[in-house]
Amino acid sequence: MSDNGLHHVTAYAGDIQRNLDFYRRVLGLRLVKKTVNFDDPSTYHLYYGDEAGRPGTILTFFPVAHAARGQVGIGETQETAFRVPRASIGWWTHRLIEKGVDHDALVQLFGEPVLRLRDPDGMVLALVGVDEATEGAPSWTGAEVPAEHAIRGFHGVTLLLKEAEPTARILTGVFGFSEAGRDGAMTHYANGSGVGGFVTLRAVGEFLRGRPGAGSVHHIAFRAKDDAEQAAMVADLTGTHGLQMTEQRDRAYFRSVYFREPGGVLFEIATDIPGFAIDEPAETLGETLKLPAFLEAHRARIEEVLPVIA
Numbered sequence: 001m002s003d004n005g006l007h008h009v010t011a012y013a014g015d016i017q018r019n020l021d022f023y024r025r026v027l028g029l030r031l032v033k034k035t036v037n038f039d040d041p042s043t044y045h046l047y048y049g050d051e052a053g054r055p056g057t058i059l060t061f062f063p064v065a066h067a068a069r070g071q072v073g074i075g076e077t078q079e080t081a082f083r084v085p086r087a088s089i090g091w092w093t094h095r096l097i098e099k100g101v102d103h104d105a106l107v108q109l110f111g112e113p114v115l116r117l118r119d120p121d122g123m124v125l126a127l128v129g130v131d132e133a134t135e136g137a138p139s140w141t142g143a144e145v146p147a148e149h150a151i152r153g154f155h156g157v158t159l160l161l162k163e164a165e166p167t168a169r170i171l172t173g174v175f176g177f178s179e180a181g182r183d184g185a186m187t188h189y190a191n192g193s194g195v196g197g198f199v200t201l202r203a204v205g206e207f208l209r210g211r212p213g214a215g216s217v218h219h220i221a222f223r224a225k226d227d228a229e230q231a232a233m234v235a236d237l238t239g240t241h242g243l244q245m246t247e248q249r250d251r252a253y254f255r256s257v258y259f260r261e262p263g264g265v266l267f268e269i270a271t272d273i274p275g276f277a278i279d280e281p282a283e284t285l286g287e288t289l290k291l292p293a294f295l296e297a298h299r300a301r302i303e304e305v306l307p308v309i310a
Contacts, residue, residue, distance in 0.1 A: 003055075004174075004224065005056055005191055005195065005222065005223060006156065006196030006221065007056065007221040007254070008055070009058070009060070009077070009157065010062070010217070011060070011080075011216060012062050012063075012212060012214050014066065014069075014121050014214035014215075015063065016046070016063035016307055017307075017309055019119075020309060023059070024143060026144075029059070030049060031047070031286035032048065033045075034288065034289050034290065035292075041295055042306070043063070045061070046063065050151075050152075051138070052138075055196070056223070057138050059080065062218070064214070068213045070210065070214060070215050071216070073160065073207060074160050074161055074210070075160070075209060075265055076216065077158070077160075077265065078158045078202060079158040080125055081114070081126035081127070081128050081154065083130050083153055083154065084128070085131075087129070088148065089115055089129040091149045093106065096115070096117055102117060103116060103118070110180070112129060112130060121215035122214070123215040138152055139151060153195035155197075156197065156198030157200070158186070158201075159200070161201055161203050161264075163205070164187050166261075166262030167261050167263040167265070171199055173236070174236050174241070175233075177199060178190065178191070180198075186200050219268050221267070222267065222268070222270070224271050227248075234257055243261070252278070252279070252292050253274065253275060254270040254271045254272070254273070255273075257269050289303065289306075
């Protein structure tokens with residue numbers, strides 16, 4: 001197995017310009033791809049990440065104007081966490097205050113400082129201070145955030161579940177995670193990947209189901225090096241674990257399969273290849289609207305209905 005940590009996280013958003021302003025200017029991420037939802041071309045699909053859009057750094061959104069807010073419940077991602085240098089947590093606390101970002105007091109969790117915040121749609125995020133998030137780790141230095149404080153990809157996600165054990169079997173048996181700590185109802189799993197290498201399972205028993213909407217996570221994706229490794233993981237999930245998988249879907253920048261893990265969270269396995277520079281130079285990632293070949297003939301009509309963004 002290669003690095004099977006997080007590849008990306010995909011969520012819903014409301015106003016697109018507000019989303020762009022927050023993730024590019026406040027958090028300092030790079031917009032690495034501006035495209036459309038392949039299943040609904042009237043809607044943008046935005047990809048944020050580090051300078052090159054490396055797997056493990058990608059947060060994506062389907063923005064829908066005037067979308068109602070979602071409600072987190074069991075069977076969903078409760079929190080998406082980014083890595084920052086441990087020494088930068090104080091800087092980030094001051095930045096969130098300066099920018100008027102809703103956030104909680106700093107806490108310690110599993111031996112690391114955690115600064116929780118919410119984006120304009122109420123999506124729960126966290127900045128986790130880690131020693132290995134050095135200047136050489138994946139980041140984007142072309143934004144308003146100084147290089148020494150920049151986000152260094154994902155730390156991990158927290159899943160809200162009725163019970164943890166069935167999901168834990170998928171994490172440990174397929175994606176190479178192992179238990180790394182416990183804190184109350186939370187069990188922390190790590191796979192040694194560093195970037196995107198942590199998943200925390202929070203078991204709460206009987207609880208309300210979530211409601212999709214702005215600020216809620218649609219799915220989380222784990223990495224596969226290539227098609228062959230993805231196929232091996234699919235065989236394990238269907239043969240050993242008895243789960244139903246989708247067919248492989250070409251998302252232009254990676255190839256994907258999807259399944260519901262036992263706790264109800266939608267998981268994806270996405271290939272590292274071909275990457276985001278396949279249809280535009282790395283220097284200008286995210287600057288123009290990119291469409292897959294099957295939609296290119298409809299570009300004029302698609303551009304007419306998409307909102308204008310800056």
